[in-house]
Amino acid sequence: MALKTARTPVTLETGAPLIDIDRVTKSFPSADGTTLDVLSEISLTLRKGEIVALLGKSGSGKSTLLRTMAGLIAPTTGEVRYRGERLDGANPGVGMVFQSFALMPWLTVQANVELGLEARGVPAAERRERALAAIDVIGLDGFESAYPRELSGGMRQRVGFARALVLRPDALLMDEPFSALDVLTAENLRGEIMSLWAQPDFPTSAICIVTHNIEEAVLLADRVIVLGSNPGHIKGEVPILLPRPRDRRSPSFEATID
């Protein structure tokens, strides 16, 4: 009980809401003319300063939920808010990382990283400067002109991270970002992302990671939200009470240093 009392400041209610999922339901039309209910009445809030893991079996709707948070999928009913504003289209505050990297094979590392900035109308000189900085931070210095096919899986996912981080996203949404990598590569990259997260000048103030790996969820997250299937729903939530470095700007950061 003492441990729980000491950790109370870092639980759910700490920090301002960044992304609200409010009673979101999602159905897709299926091949036989009926509809497939994928998400059922899901409500959750991603708050400043926290890392949330969405844990669930394959098919429980984790990717659909994350894409809904990113505004890439519109909910069938319910709404998604970013900083209190109802989303209508892509969420301007998020950067996404995908399991399969989702790089453009015909573009160089640098061009892949610049792509999202281009879409946001950032001028060429600034794009280049920010892309090179992101490439450097993620450990790909010297590979700016390489093509994805010339890189290992771990390096490709580094490009995936650079592409998200170059946006300086308020929220970083990661869909099984380490599950296509071998164990050691995954462990290294995970450690590096956590070191970035612990730096006071890291611009991202919340992370949501989708995983089916319980160990990874417990290792990274402040709380784990468990999804059940058919249709996807929130089964429960587990706060993780392990001390770890966190975003210094979060009110909970100070609260966790004794």
Ligand code: ADP
């Ligand atoms: P998870 O990421 O947990 O494995 P997904 O969100 O990818 O789950 O998928 C959940 C369910 O929704 C699956 O049954 C999948 O086939 C279905 N689904 C996902 N996207 C679509 C889509 N665009 N159209 C039809 N069905 C989809």
Ligand code: MG
């Ligand atoms: Mg998925």
